[in-house]
Each structure stands twice: as C-alpha cells, then as structure tokens.
Amino acid sequence: MSINKLILSTACASLLGVFTFQDDAHAYRNTFGTLDHDRCAIFDDSERPEVSLPYGSGHPMVDFFVPDRSKGSPTPDVWTGDSISVATGLPTYHKGHLGGNVWYITDGVYQIMVIVGRSEVIVVDAPPSIGMDLNAGPFGSEVNVTIPEIVAEITDNPITKLIYSHSHFDHIGAAGVIKEAYPDVLIIAQKLTKEQLEVGSRNPNFLQPRPMTALPDVPLPDTFFFKQRNLAIGTRGTRLELRYMGPAHEPGNIFIYQPNEKILMVIDIVFPRLSPFELLALAEDTGSYLRAYDQILEYDFEMLIAGHLNALGDRADVMEAKTYMQDILANSKTALNPFDPLDPNTFPIGIAGPTFFGTFVDAAFVPGPEQTVDPANGLGVFSLYLNQAACKCANLTLNPETTPSGVDWRTQIGTADVNTVSHCWKMIETLRVEPGFDP
Ligand SMILES: [Zn+2]
DSSP: OOHHHHHHHHHHHHHTTOOOOOTTBOOOBOTTSSBOGGGOOOSOGGGSOSOOOOTTOSSOOOOSSSOSOOTTSOOOSSOOOSOBOTTTSSBSOEEEEEETTEEEEEOSSBEEEEEEOSSOEEEEOOOTTTTSOTTSSTTOOTTOOOHHHHHHHHOSSOEEEEEOSSSOHHHHTTHHHHHHHOTTOEEEEEHHHHHHHHHSOOOOTTTSOOSSSOOOOOOOOSEEESSEEEEEOSSTTOEEEEEOOSOSSSTTOOEEEETTTTEEEOOSSOOTTBOOSHHHHHOSOHHHHHHHHHHHHHSOOSEEEOSBSSOOBOHHHHHHHHHHHHHHHHHHHHHHOOOOTTOTTTOSOOSSOSSHHHHHHHHTTOBOSOOOOOTTOHHHHHHHHHHHHHHHHHHHHTOTTTSTTOOOHHHHSBTHHHHHHHHHHHHHHHHHHOTTOOO
16 A cells, blocks of 8 residues: 555545544644744655745844835934934934925834924824834833924924824824824824724723823814825925725725825825735735735835835836735735645645645645644634745745746745735635635
8 A cells, every 4th residue: 555545545544533643744834823833844845945944034134223125215324313313322203304295204124204294293193103213112212202302393383184004003093192282283194994993992002101191082083085095295386196996905994195295195005115014014905905006006106105014116116016015915825725636835734635625634734743623623724724824925925936927035035934924815815715716
C-alpha cells in the first residue's frame, strides 16, 4: 500500500471516529491568535520562500520618523512642534506645509489635514493620539498638547469646520476636544457616518485614555451629505471637495480633495510603502476596497494623505499598492483551487486526493509540531483548511518567482511578511462566499 493510500484510509477511518488524531498537525495561528507565517508550512519545505523571519526583519523597518523610501513625496525631514517628548527629547508631532493653504499634522502614527482660510480653519479628523507624548509611558506625560493647540501654532484663525473622514474612533476620538475649544465649530460627515455614530456610546476613552483628562464624547455631525459637498475656503476660489463613492473601508468613508494643490485625503485604504493593516485594513466590503484603488487614481492628485504613519503617498505608491492587491487576488484564486494534484501551487498537500472533500481531510494532516484540531470536528477541519489556503496564498505572494507581478514584496514594502496572510484570508473568504464580488 502506498503511503498516500495508507494515509487516505486512515483519514477516512478518522472521520468514522475510530482514529486517534496524531499530535503533529500543524498550527496556523500563533499564541496571539493571528495567522502566522512560521506555521505556513507547505509540503516541501525546501521550496518554501524564507518568510518565517522574526517580526520586523526581512523588510524595511517601519520608521516612525523619516521613511527611508520617500520617493520624492513630502515627508518630514525635520520634526517640528512646540511639544517635546520627556522620553526622547524629540517633538511629539510634526506639522508640515504641503502647499497653498494646506497643512498636515502627524504624530508618526496618524495623520490629519488642516486647511487655513482667510479667517477660518478646516480640520479633517481628530485622532486621540495626535498631541500625546506616546514615548512617555502609558499614553503620555504633562507635555501632551491638543489638536487646537497645534493648529494655533500654524494660524491664529479659529477652527470653524471639522470633517469626519469616517466613523472610527481611532481617527475622530478627540473631536470633542476641538468642540470644547471651539463650540461653534460646524461638524460635517457623510450620512452613513452620522448614522453609525448615532447608535453607539460615542465615548472613545477605552481607546487611548489620556492621563489627566478623559476625552469628551465624540460629537454628532451638525450637518451631513450623501454624495458630494464642496466647501469654499480661503483665497483664489479655493475649495475642498468631499465625495462618497461607496464603502471602500466602511460605510460613510469619504474622499477629501483640494484641487488647487492636488492633495487627496483617503483614510485606511492605501498604506504608502507598507502592506495595509491586517485583513485589508478591516475593509467591510472587499469589492469596494479594491475599486477604491482605481477611484483614487482617477483623481488628479500629487500627494495622498492616507491617514497612517508619517509618510505621505504619491501616485506611484498607489499603483504599487494596487499591484500588491492584484497579486493577492490572483494568488487567492490559485490557493482556493484544490483540483490540480500535479501542480504544487494549486494542490500543495495532496494526501487524500484531489477532491474538495479530500482537501479538508488533507488540511488536518499537514505535518507540524502542534495539534490544532480534532478531525472529528468537521468545522474545525474546515477552518484549518481555510487557514491553509491563506498560508498558501501568502507564500505565493511573497515569493517573486510565484507571484504574478514578480515583485519581491518582502523587500519592496514594509510588513508584507507579517500582514499578507491576513489579506489572503479575507480575499479568499470574499471569493468563496460573496456572489457580488466580481473582480
Ligand atoms: Zn478606519
């Protein structure tokens, strides 16, 4: 009896409940519960790309100060700010002039846009972390400053309008601080953002508690729009265009565009020079998320305020990120196809045979150090199979010889070795269950 037949018969016996599952089934989630490349074994380990490097190695480090791949887009070469970290001696934020009446402020983790008019100021977003000395222990020290205090370093004009890019607290949780400083501020959001804020507590304090003062509740928008609103501001007929084009990140997330300076702000879609935050940056609708890359590129923009870390993006960054997503989509389709037993890229396990059912059985028999699922637990076996498919997709994506673009993403963008597997998992689930997904 060949080894394959032996294992196949054992597998079938196990499903009848007479087989004690071996102890060496492979784990695909680490002790923190996330999918782990170290556990993404494929059958022939010698074929496996070296993706199992420790976190932070094998790709450009995430640099919270000056990105090493600036590509000519404006990034802070000098950190400015009147607030100095007690821990590092460095400013706790950077405010950068992007041209015309547009500024941006970043703490190295979040970004906001500030537009200075003749006698007014528009601020887009209010993350709780901006202004805090994040290096001084648990969320800060006495040097913490507020967004209104930072804006006051740019202009004496009052903040008259506050725009919410979307409803997530990590981007607007300090909005109440602006409202307290400027009670007459007009808060503008898309209708679905307003509706989401209306159903919750709007209390963001669990997120990032300030040491001295609790954050006020996030104020509801005073006014909302559905598709588009243009705001006139400043001199020379400058305007700010707010547009909703679908739930690219979540329902209500908008595109914010200043055409004079060709500056676009879209939050939580593209992470310039990085793999996005896990699971397609928590996109609620994968199809809309993928379409957003083209929607961004339809704008005549030169600078992108993407919301996270300190670097701004440019068109090349968006096109690069789109290529990465196209690779993940193609490799997800490949990883989902279990029906080619001769192709190790489409059928990496190959024990129980090239059938849909056989693939589930195989998934429970990938050799490895830890048992993670009892084969009698059919749902557990299926979950293991999906994780295996995500691992397969990630390994294809991170190997320049197997990914369609031929790009070595591990060295091209930061955190690809860590985050790619979760993007694959999300993409595979979308392919598997969403009839409306037509990439
Ligand atoms: Zn978000």
